[in-house]
Amino acid sequence: MxxxxxxxxxxxxxxxxxxxxxxxxxxxxxxxxxxxxxxxTIYLRFPQFRYFKHAIRITRGRYDKASDAGDTTHFGALTAxxxxxxxxxxxxxxxLAIHLGGPAALFWMLITAILGMAxxxxxxxxxxxxxxxxxxxxxxxxPMYYMKNRLNWKVVAAIFACCTIxxxxxxxxxxxxxxxxxxxxxxxxxxxxxxxxILAIVMALIIIGGIKRIANVTKRLVPFMALLYxxxxxxxxxxxxxxxxxxxxxxxxxxxxGAAATGGFLGAAFAWVFNRGVNRGLFSNEAGQGSAPIAHxxxxxxxxxxxxxxxxxxxxxxTVIVCFFxxxxxxxxxxxxxxxxxxxQKTDTYIVHQTDNTAQxxxxxxxxxEGAHLYFSGEINVVDGVVISPVTVIHNRSVAENVKVxxxxxxxxxxxxxxxxxxxxxxxxxxxxxxxxxxxxxxxAFSRSFLGDFGKYVIPLCLLLFAFSTALAxxxxxxxxxxxxxxxxxxxxxxxxxxxALILGAVVDTTLIWLFTGVAIVLMAVPNLIGILWLHKEMRxxxxxxxxxxxxxxxxxxxxxxx
Numbered sequence: 001m002x003x004x005x006x007x008x009x010x011x012x013x014x015x016x017x018x019x020x021x022x023x024x025x026x027x028x029x030x031x032x033x034x035x036x037x038x039x040x041t042i043y044l045r046f047p048q049f050r051y052f053k054h055a056i057r058i059t060r061g062r063y064d065k066a067s068d069a070g071d072t073t074h075f076g077a078l079t080a081x082x083x084x085x086x087x088x089x090x091x092x093x094x095x096l097a098i099h100l101g102g103p104a105a106l107f108w109m110l111i112t113a114i115l116g117m118a119x120x121x122x123x124x125x126x127x128x129x130x131x132x133x134x135x136x137x138x139x140x141x142x143p144m145y146y147m148k149n150r151l152n153w154k155v156v157a158a159i160f161a162c163c164t165i166x167x168x169x170x171x172x173x174x175x176x177x178x179x180x181x182x183x184x185x186x187x188x189x190x191x192x193x194x195x196x197x198i199l200a201i202v203m204a205l206i207i208i209g210g211i212k213r214i215a216n217v218t219k220r221l222v223p224f225m226a227l228l229y230x231x232x233x234x235x236x237x238x239x240x241x242x243x244x245x246x247x248x249x250x251x252x253x254x255x256x257x258g259a260a261a262t263g264g265f266l267g268a269a270f271a272w273v274f275n276r277g278v279n280r281g282l283f284s285n286e287a288g289q290g291s292a293p294i295a296h297x298x299x300x301x302x303x304x305x306x307x308x309x310x311x312x313x314x315x316x317x318x319t320v321i322v323c324f325f326x327x328x329x330x331x332x333x334x335x336x337x338x339x340x341x342x343x344x345q346k347t348d349t350y351i352v353h354q355t356d357n358t359a360q361x362x363x364x365x366x367x368x369x370e371g372a373h374l375y376f377s378g379e380i381n382v383v384d385g386v387v388i389s390p391v392t393v394i395h396n397r398s399v400a401e402n403v404k405v406x407x408x409x410x411x412x413x414x415x416x417x418x419x420x421x422x423x424x425x426x427x428x429x430x431x432x433x434x435x436x437x438x439x440x441x442x443x444x445a446f447s448r449s450f451l452g453d454f455g456k457y458v459i460p461l462c463l464l465l466f467a468f469s470t471a472l473a474x475x476x477x478x479x480x481x482x483x484x485x486x487x488x489x490x491x492x493x494x495x496x497x498x499x500x501a502l503i504l505g506a507v508v509d510t511t512l513i514w515l516f517t518g519v520a521i522v523l524m525a526v527p528n529l530i531g532i533l534w535l536h537k538e539m540r541x542x543x544x545x546x547x548x549x550x551x552x553x554x555x556x557x558x559x560x561x562x563x
Contacts, residue, residue, distance in 0.1 A: 102259025108277025116287025141297020172474020196506025
């Protein structure tokens with residue numbers, strides 16, 4: 001878009017990278033997230049395993065009562081929340097995690113999900129308990145309500161609600177639509193701006209109806225999109241069956257030692273693998289972020305813990321099943337470490353002093369001092385689209401090959417390019433062979449099966465359903481935060497603005513989107529994690545009350561020991 005100049009794009013990228021370094025990529029947040037899940041796993045005696053079967057029974061409506069208050073059923077709330085988690089993270093997020101950290105990153109995604117099952121149960125239970133009825137008669141809930149009504153943290157609650165609105169764009173809007181637009185342009189040649197405009201209109205038509213219409217749409221979309229994705233994925237695994245066991249083995253080996261270089265993949269240190277796996281795991285299942293409690297607050301239930309138990313199924317379905325499935329597809333196909341022809345995105349492209357030293361290149365990409373000398377500033381010469389100066393072009397964390405430079409997208413460039421801090425400042429387009437990441441990587445993997453080119457078409461369709469349903473759910477999360485802060489009258493303006501933002505999300509650089517997403521997640525998650533840790537005793541008490549009441553109402557049912 002004209003107003004996004006190269007200079008501004010680079011400045012925005014650098015600013016977001018700095019924020020992400022101190023927030024999304026920082027070790028303190030990773031340990032806060034995993035530490036919270038580990039604490040509740042032990043403190044509540046492994047609820048993700050002990051209550052799993054009971055949670056399935058609740059979801060199926062076995063214990064429903066006509067008198068339960070709420071806007072939707074347990075299953076409706078689960079599918080609405082799942083539509084918010086099963087999205088880009090399962091297709092593009094897994095691919096990005098493996099692209100950044102190698103196979104071991106998938107292991108840390110799984111660990112994040114297993115521990116996150118306990119975290120999710122706690123945050124949903126507490127949010128459901130302190131929910132309110134909005135002036136328009138709909139249910140309003142989420143962490144901001146337990147912060148206000150129980151902890152009396154009114155300022156923190158307001159900050160959380162503000163961060164929820166920010167994250168509705170950073171998690172549910174921009175990255176979802178950006179992935180859809182990118183993969184549709186790559187596969188079908190559909191103009192990104194056109195795609196964003198169409199989706200903006202469809203979004204507006206749906207979200208005006210609120211949670212009931214969103215739940216009605218998502219409970220039909222989620223099962224269908226999951227079945228389509230699984231069937232196509234099985235085709236990839238059948239084609240590459242001899243690589244399945246080695247792929248699984250690669251996930252669990254070297255999880256504490258980092259990832260070695262292989263093919264076009266330059267490798268990754270343990271800290272980087274660990275952080276990227278946890279970070280992408282949270283983006284996918286959102287356990288601890290505080291988003292799903294907003295959808296679950298609308299469920300018809302007189303016992304908050306019952307809805308909390310339903311929610312622990314989400315990280316399992318989203319990450320342990322769907323993300324692991326995607327990861328094995330990527331690894332068994334071999335595409336994750338192969339360079340393929342593609343058009344380069346500017347924020348993923350670096351010009352460095354010429355070198356073939358893998359260790360130095362990895363240090364440069366990891367922003368370590370050992371690679372600082374590779375930064376290049378100056379001018380490089382290009383003749384008929386070919387770079388003739390002694391430099392190395394890095395794209396998608398790999399050494400690019402057969403690089404061609406074009407002006408206005410099609411005409412081979414001849415002249416001088418200006419580079420500042422390893423970034424090209426000219427308005428040119430680069431293409432060549434490099435690694436892929438995000439949705440294009442998954443799309444390439446699906447094409448490496450007996451489905452052939454048809455496999456490439458599966459991902460755009462699945463991504464359209466996955467990501468759009470996520471954007472729908474986050475529209476609801478955002479408008480509940482608007483209700484909390486400003487009242488019901490501001491919901492419609494928010495929904496209109498949210499829909500229009502899809503147009504921007506379709507055309508902005510993917511890497512900028514992911515950086516913004518990482519920052520938004522942390523800003524939303526931190527106050528929620530601190531809040532539920534503060535209320536750990538109340539949570540344990542609520543579980544005891546739930547089982548005491550359950551024994552009275554269902555004397556023939558088995559109850560887990562200890563409560």
